[in-house]
Amino acid sequence: MKVKTRFLAGGLGIMLVLPLVSCRKGGRAGFPFNAVPLTAVELTDTFWAPRLETNRTVTIPFALEQCESTGRIKNFEIAGGAAQGEFCTKYPFDDSDVFKVIEGAAYSLMVHPDPELETKVDAIIAKIAAAQEKDGYLYTARTIDPANPPVDWVGNERWSNLYMSHELYNLGHLYEAAVAHNRATGKKNLLNIALKSADLVDSVFGRGKKRGAPGHQEIEIGLIKLYRLTGKKKYLNLAKFFLDERGRANGRKLYGEYSQDHKPVVEQAEAVGHAVRAMYLYSGMADVAAITGDEAYVRALDRIWDDVAYKKMYVTGGIGAAGQIEGFGAAYELPNSTAYCETCASIGYILWNWRMFLIKGDSRYIDLLERTLYNAFLSGVGMSGDLFFYPNPLESFGQYRRSPWFNCACCPSNIVRFVPEIPGFVYATRDDSLYVNLFVASRADLMLGASKVRVEQQTLYPWEGEVKILLHPEEPGEFGIHIRIPGWAVGRPVPGDLYQYADFQEGAVPVRINGETVTPEFAQGYIRLRRTWQDGDTIEVGLPMAVRRVIANPNVEDDAGKVALERGPVVYCAEWPDNAGHVSNIVLSDETALFVERRESLLNGVTVIKAEATALSAGRGQDAVDRKKQEFIAIPYYAWAHRGEGEMAVWLPREESLARPLPED
Numbered sequence: 001m002k003v004k005t006r007f008l009a010g011g012l013g014i015m016l017v018l019p020l021v022s023c024r025k026g027g028r029a030g031f032p033f034n035a036v037p038l039t040a041v042e043l044t045d046t047f048w049a050p051r052l053e054t055n056r057t058v059t060i061p062f063a064l065e066q067c068e069s070t071g072r073i074k075n076f077e078i079a080g081g082a083a084q085g086e087f088c089t090k091y092p093f094d095d096s097d098v099f100k101v102i103e104g105a106a107y108s109l110m111v112h113p114d115p116e117l118e119t120k121v122d123a124i125i126a127k128i129a130a131a132q133e134k135d136g137y138l139y140t141a142r143t144i145d146p147a148n149p150p151v152d153w154v155g156n157e158r159w160s161n162l163y164m165s166h167e168l169y170n171l172g173h174l175y176e177a178a179v180a181h182n183r184a185t186g187k188k189n190l191l192n193i194a195l196k197s198a199d200l201v202d203s204v205f206g207r208g209k210k211r212g213a214p215g216h217q218e219i220e221i222g223l224i225k226l227y228r229l230t231g232k233k234k235y236l237n238l239a240k241f242f243l244d245e246r247g248r249a250n251g252r253k254l255y256g257e258y259s260q261d262h263k264p265v266v267e268q269a270e271a272v273g274h275a276v277r278a279m280y281l282y283s284g285m286a287d288v289a290a291i292t293g294d295e296a297y298v299r300a301l302d303r304i305w306d307d308v309a310y311k312k313m314y315v316t317g318g319i320g321a322a323g324q325i326e327g328f329g330a331a332y333e334l335p336n337s338t339a340y341c342e343t344c345a346s347i348g349y350i351l352w353n354w355r356m357f358l359i360k361g362d363s364r365y366i367d368l369l370e371r372t373l374y375n376a377f378l379s380g381v382g383m384s385g386d387l388f389f390y391p392n393p394l395e396s397f398g399q400y401r402r403s404p405w406f407n408c409a410c411c412p413s414n415i416v417r418f419v420p421e422i423p424g425f426v427y428a429t430r431d432d433s434l435y436v437n438l439f440v441a442s443r444a445d446l447m448l449g450a451s452k453v454r455v456e457q458q459t460l461y462p463w464e465g466e467v468k469i470l471l472h473p474e475e476p477g478e479f480g481i482h483i484r485i486p487g488w489a490v491g492r493p494v495p496g497d498l499y500q501y502a503d504f505q506e507g508a509v510p511v512r513i514n515g516e517t518v519t520p521e522f523a524q525g526y527i528r529l530r531r532t533w534q535d536g537d538t539i540e541v542g543l544p545m546a547v548r549r550v551i552a553n554p555n556v557e558d559d560a561g562k563v564a565l566e567r568g569p570v571v572y573c574a575e576w577p578d579n580a581g582h583v584s585n586i587v588l589s590d591e592t593a594l595f596v597e598r599r600e601s602l603l604n605g606v607t608v609i610k611a612e613a614t615a616l617s618a619g620r621g622q623d624a625v626d627r628k629k630q631e632f633i634a635i636p637y638y639a640w641a642h643r644g645e646g647e648m649a650v651w652l653p654r655e656e657s658l659a660r661p662l663p664e665d
Helices: 048-069 072-079 095-111 115-131 167-185 189-204 219-230 233-245 275-292 295-311 343-360 363-380 410-425
Strands: 041-043 395-397 427-430 433-436 442-448 451-459 466-473 477-484 499-501 511-513 521-523 526-533 537-542 547-552 562-567 570-575 595-599 606-618 625-636 647-649
Touching: 041 048, 041 410, 048 072, 048 095, 048 115, 048 410, 072 095, 072 115, 095 115, 095 167, 095 410, 115 167, 115 189, 167 189, 167 219, 189 219, 189 233, 219 233, 219 275, 233 275, 275 295, 275 343, 295 343, 343 363, 343 410, 363 410, 363 477, 363 570, 427 442, 433 442, 433 451, 433 526, 442 477, 451 477, 466 477, 477 537, 511 526, 526 537, 562 606
Parallel strands: 433 477
Antiparallel strands: 041 442, 395 647, 427 433, 442 451, 451 466, 466 537, 477 526, 499 547, 511 537, 521 526, 547 562, 562 570, 570 625, 570 647, 595 606, 606 625
């Protein structure tokens, strides 16, 4: 579908193309675009700010209690000699849950000082320190009883079963937590543990040393964070070593596609295998490419990104169609009722897209970040903050419900650390220009060139499309303001042709400065405004918020003859409580008129989509079908499964042959 984009008084500006990689070789950060840190952004909205507060007051304490009650913290006590017993939990990677919860607590402490929480975290860190062996080795599943590891996949010797042991995966989360804790508190108690560990790993692995790659990627990201904090290049080199070992035998058996170990990373062109492993791999590659300027990495990432975005992503932004491997299926293999869409994979997809934006500055990466954030990710955490989804399917017949915790608790602990990071995705800068990526009522204090500026965003997004940006430079000054125009606002729900709007009509996106309509330059998905700004200057953008019918590429067999609904960044679903107890018998024809209604008392306040649809039931006689008109309600997909178990569907039949008439009884 060709889409013409126009602004109120004109058309597209000249497209600006950045070089493939324009990074500073040798610099610690490397990315040409700079994230505005979460500590500089205060959310003031009614959508995300309450969720951050729930994470702080409910999810973090709940996760700490779960780590205690399930024995995850006791494993450190036993390994450190403070308690007796065997390894308490099911998986050797359970150490990582403790590290992730500490990381989330650290992000919370950065903006919400809490002496009680800080004391709790320090007490856990002391137990971790005691569990660390003298040479820096830290892995409670082995330390507790080295002669009798609790499960077969640990291996008989250290580092002897990298494919399944998760020794290196655990450490990556330790390193991320240590950097966050140091930046939050200034303390080095966890950082010293991490550095001692990383020095040990560096002494063991590398060219001329032990060869191998972790079965589950993650240490690469943690090592890069240690490098950025300390400036020690050996951590950068070690991260690149682990990346470059993939797909190269060097005397070992390759793990295959499941762990993205089938080809060298620079030769890979498709997303295969376990989705979370893949996302951590691609994020680590982006980090290293940004610092080193490795264009072969970026070319590989471009190929793989296209494969995911154009062929392997659900309309919710979720990834991972194959539950048996928690990962990718073939191109266009996107079943709905068995969709896996692991919450961890959504988090990883957001983090990878964020890094791709920081390399290239193109809005399409933020478009997918936003789609995943509001839909596939947000579905994974209940509104109460203590109920979770591991997979996030797009269709249910009543077999799914949220759980308070899991034996494999990677998703709840990942949510703990991810939610406080959300303010850090709102803005970015390059030189003296600000990039407004997400639309969230907020305040941010930052430097744009030589100008110290407070930026204030006023909006009811995602429910309304009016966005007002107020600028308060300390002194009048010239700088740039670049505001993303989402793809969905100009008729492009996703960058490729995997999904299209069936009913898009070209409309204007008005842009006003101090109330006067302007015709801005448009490049890489951003309107670009540059002038000398005064205190109190305002920019207003009006994003169209019509309900859109989405249809899938014909190659997606599961969605043939069906339609999905979205409004703004929010994907909708039909759920049983709003539709006479059933969903699978509903037909939503193309001629059905769609309306919106705000319901403050429903699901913490949502805008619903209403219609008069057709409901089918079995009639008298063979193959007979009765039809009746019925009120149809669709709610935001993220809000499903809060009112009990029952039917739900994102994709709805456009024709009767695809619906399931209710039986007589």
